[in-house]
Amino acid sequence: MRWNDKPYHSLDFELKKRFGEKVYKIALDAGMTCPNRDGTCGVRGCIFCSAGGSGEFAARRTPGENTISAQLERGKQYFHAKNIGRHFIAYFQAYTNTYAPVETLESLYREALDEPAVVGISIATRPDCLGGDVLALLDRLNREYHDKFIWIELGLQTIHEDTAVLIRRGYPLPVFDQAVIRLRAISIPIITHVIIGLPGEDKSMMLKTCRYLAENGISGIKLQLLHILKNTDLVELYTKKTFDIPDMMAYIDIIISCLEVLPPDMVIHRLTGDGPRDLLLAPLWSLDKRRVLNTLHQEMRRRGTWQSRALSG
């Protein structure tokens, strides 16, 4: 099969092809905030976002040493304790990682890019936080560190405006479109986050979001199951039973249909979700990630299908 053992173009496959071995991600907390929380475009954040700014797996910021180098070192030690990991991606995960003065950003990104074991950085942000100065910085660093990569991850979640308003995303779709055009112009690969199971969305709407991304030059996608996390505003909608949460097989059915409409070169960065165990209220079946992925692979084999199948005539 084209992608070794999987019926889709996994990130693991892509990284092994490029670096000859598995590459591990170290999630970082660079001490950012978010315009959707600090009052610039909102104060309560997206309704599904936890207090950790979607960065629960980032290295904890403790009163001790929290520089990017120190967090990377802790991350490396974690993997080395398991006797794995020579190459790493520094993942700026928590909150909005282009939302700071450009000098601050430059220093943070350089700190990660200068670490010899880091093969690239991935920066999670919002499309409305990519001004001309930030883009110029990314362009400059991308040229300077030509042996490493710089990715931008955009949390779009959906192309549907009604849903975007409901989840308080804080920007309309054209803002995302503009960011994509500008990032592509400076050759920065874009990974887009899409949430499966948002309130008010049915399977056809989720597929429409995937088809849209398939056609606009996105390099990679994270398909994430909607998680109901404690202390988020989503809990209220969930307890009022205003929307349904898919069971595992329904979720797998949607994921397979999404994969079928994505082009073969689009890298699949995620197919489930990593809900923090201590915060996750539902769906609890998602905690057994291995079971979800194994069942997905079995079901794709049973259906004889693969990523991009719907595009092949």
Ligand code: SF4
């Ligand atoms: S933009 Fe990201 S960090 Fe900000 S509230 Fe939404 S999910 Fe949370």
